[in-house]
Amino acid sequence: MEQVFIKALPVLNTLIEVGHQAYFVGGAVRDSYMKRAIGDVDIATDAAPNEVERLFKRTVDVGKEHGTIIVLWEDETYEVTTFRTESDYQDYRRPSEVHFITSLEEDLKRRDLTINAMAMKTDGELIDYFGGRQDIDHQLIRTVGKPEDRFQEDALRMLRAIRFMSQLGFALSEETAAAIERSRSLLRYVSVERKTVEFEKLLQGKSCSSALRMMVKTGLFEELPGFSDKKEHLLYAS
Template identity: 75%
Template sequence: MEKVFIKALPVLRILIEAGHQAYFVGGAVRDSYMKRTIGDVDIATDAAPDQVERLFQRTVDVGKEHGTIIVLWDDETYEVTTFRTESDYVDFRRPSEVQFISSLEEDLKRRDLTINAMAMTADGKVLDYFGGKKDIDQKVIRTVGKPEDRFQEDALRMLRAVRFMSQLGFTLSPETEEAIAKEKSLLSHVSVERKTIEFEKLLQGRASRQALQTLIQTRLYEELPGFYHKRKNLISTSEFPFFSLTSREELWAALLINLDIVLKDAPLFLKAWKLPGKVIKEAIHIADTFGQSLDAMTMYRAGEKALLSAAKISQLRQNEKLDEKKLKDIQYAYQNLPIKSLKDLDITGKDLLALRNRPAGKWVSEELQRIEQAVVTGKLSNQKKHIEEWLKTCGQH
């Protein structure tokens, strides 16, 4: 049993010693079986939320009506959820009613995929009622029960299934893929924010190429913001290795570039995904920097971060891998610019007013920009004395 489970065992044991059932469930059990890095450890129990709260000193109610309590133990947090069944779903994502039950198998039956519907006992035995281990061995993504039923309960599960393809390098079972193609329009009922989370994870997976091609084959892409008329662009975009990028801004900039979205349409496209303003601004800045010549003024205007991001995207489009030496050369060239911003100039607006003996006006910023360009391009050294002499020689602009 891995360390993360051993660390969480006291929580399981407290529940069991109080007369309850308790198991590790979900993604942690899947990743343990696959020998992958384990993320959050979740626990399922037949103890009611009130009983869980009474058994542990430090808890947080994050959804008691749905059976979930966070238990704080040592320096970790564990999601402890009561076994439950769910009645009819409203708006294809939320159950209208939750009923607490005492059967682990019934609880696992309501989960999305077989690979996520396994449990582990306190002594490390894996309980697999729906063939999750076999599907992992065969590298198949399959729903628990009929795929149409699962997707009608929560339409986001269709996008999640394709996202797991990307992350794990698995393929969809034929019946799962057929059901996605049939039920795809249900995804329109899901909030954009939830789609964005899944789509970003999909792009970052090692098998994003196959996942994006599945979005195209099933036409699920039509239910994603701004993609309806982008089938052809998505086919070529699927070849790009998004997993080599490291930030959200790079991810969305690469998407803009690969989808061939013109810069004036970029804000509307990115806003449709409900992205934060900062991410939108930086992604557009990277896309704008992409493809420009690496002269001093371009590097200066871009800034180091956007410059390197644009260079990475450019390299990946050509070679599908990064040339670290070239990136270091670009970074070195940027770091050797004489100034990095207007604030670095050895002369200020106040100095100009005194030198020209003129009232303040638009001319001050124009003059500063002229000096800035001369310094950046190496025509002028960034020393106040030299700048003043240059201004006298050049006269007023």
């Protein structure tokens, strides 16, 4: 287990010692499996936000209504988020209702891509309900469950999928690519600022050329401000 996880173990153990579940989740777990540099370490638990605040002396409420509390431990900060389900998405971006739950599998089921939906125990064992490891091994970007469902929940996920293509050098699954082509108009409901952040990350990826071609193939580029008439420019750039 990498040092960044070892350093965070006291946070998980504090939760576990009083009877709660706690796991490492998200991008750090993906990058650990891929032997990539690890960024922020995120933690998921069945402990309610109020309980997280009670257990730790130094916390910051950054979204308690959505289950997220920042825990400050020594010289590090960790996002600790309660297992949750989301429903009734507004504007194809934000859930209007969040329900706290006790099932790790149900919590991971709401995430965007299989490669981002893995968890890790305190002993380093991976939990992978949706085939994330297999998709990494096959260098494939695929949504958790039906791609149309994930894109209806959060339209930015279409652009994120292609951004991960660029960053990781993976291919987009045929089912995911077809769903982006069918659902691309939903991206217009996402703010320009959020789209810009994802697109800038895409441009910095090692497989930017492939990602730009996929933007053109799926027609998603037409939903980016100022790009609707730039098809040839994008193909030339790629």
